Amino acid sequence: MTRRPLRTAALALCSLLLAGCGGTAATGTTVSSGDHQGPLVIGSDNAPESRIVAALYEATLTGAGEPVQTALTPYATPADSARAVVRGEISLAPAYETALLRAMPGGGTRPGDMAATLSMALPPGVVALRPARAERGVVLAVTEELAHRHALRGLPDLRRAGARLTLGGPAAGDPDAPSPAALAKAYGVTFTTAPKAGTPDVLVLRGTDPVIARRGLVVLADPAAVVPPEHVLPLADAAGAGRTARDALGRLGARLTTTELAALTARVEAGQSPAEAAAAWLRSHGLTT
Structure with missing residues (x-):
């Protein structure tokens, strides 16, 4: 079984509607996830938040027994990594609610029901999984x-x-x-x-x-919601992210708060590798052994 029908639909939509859908990784190449049923290929943009979240995804899924592979190079922006998932270049990437919606054709920036709005904005075969508690807005x-x-x-x-x-x-x-x-x-x-x-x-x-x-x-609290939500969420190839992967990422998201993500980001900015920071954090929260 392959993911090609889903990727074909996504690529067709991308070609017709996504002006600017040509964003690619900054250098080198990435492994394509669209032509075979292989490991989940995890990518991210180059921001410290995205790199640490991608490392958390990798370690979490590996601990759950899921085969994963990391893309060789980061993308320039969250919009570029999201479009890479749409194109089938990668299977999974950290995304952020409003930024993701803005990158999709016809996506607004102030939706009432974010989950429903994203579901309608994303092409067939691509899914926004349950968001984490953490925001980077x-x-x-x-x-x-x-x-x-x-x-x-x-x-x-x-x-x-x-x-x-x-x-x-x-x-x-x-x-x-x-x-x-x-x-x-x-x-x-x-x-x-x-x-x-x-x-x-x-x-x-x-x-x-x-x-x-x-x-x-x-x-300061923003009770009037002047600033739109920006929770981090896994953007995934729907066929590749099965129940085991979704449950594992859901457990991670339930524990990852904005404060925790800020602390992890600080460690990466201070020179610790995302993989080391992610492994230590997951162990300390009982999410891996």
């Missing part, structure tokens, strides 16, 4: 001192800060970063853009940025 954070001074726990509390606040940070240019106008509409808070030389009052960061733990920043 945009968050807004303040220093512990500012949070204590004004009793800040969520974005609505920023009105207590009184004067205009500055807004900026490493993720301020992210497609999902909220604009000052959107925040003003949702929470009645007036922001100005922070000067390049200064430190913003409210920092726009990725939820997995190690600086949050390192500096003890307080992440």
Whole structure:
């Protein structure tokens, strides 16, 4: 039995609808999963979060007795690795809800029911498996001192800060970063853009940025959901990811939180290999022996 019928459907859809579907790995080649029923080929983009999640997938599936293989080179972006799954170049890759939806034809960025929306957006033969608890989406954070001074726990509390606040940070240019106008509409808070030389009052960061733990920043709750969800999830070849693989990845996702992923990302950024960090974390959580 082969996966070719599913891959043929996906490739046809990709050719017709996915302008920009030609993204490939940065260098070298990857093993194709579309022509034979072999091991699950796991790929990722080059971001530390994606590399550690791919390593977690590999170790988890290996521990569950599933044959796996790692793609030789990373892709440039999560959108490129997602399109590689659609094309059948790889069988499995970490994906992120809103970024994945944005990469698909006709995908919106603010769906009401993410699972149903992704199911409709993905081509035949490709499936978004159950998301993990972990997110790598945009968050807004303040220093512990500012949070204590004004009793800040969520974005609505920023009105207590009184004067205009500055807004900026490493993720301020992210497609999902909220604009000052959107925040003003949702929470009645007036922001100005922070000067390049200064430190913003409210920092726009990725939820997995190690600086949050390192500096003890307080992440502010977003009850109006101004920032769209960005849970990490396995994007998979439906034929290749059987019940054993899905159950194993589901157990992993149930334990992997944003805080845990941020800590793992920090280890990788500090020089530990994704495979070593993943193996240690899985053992410490009783997910592998």
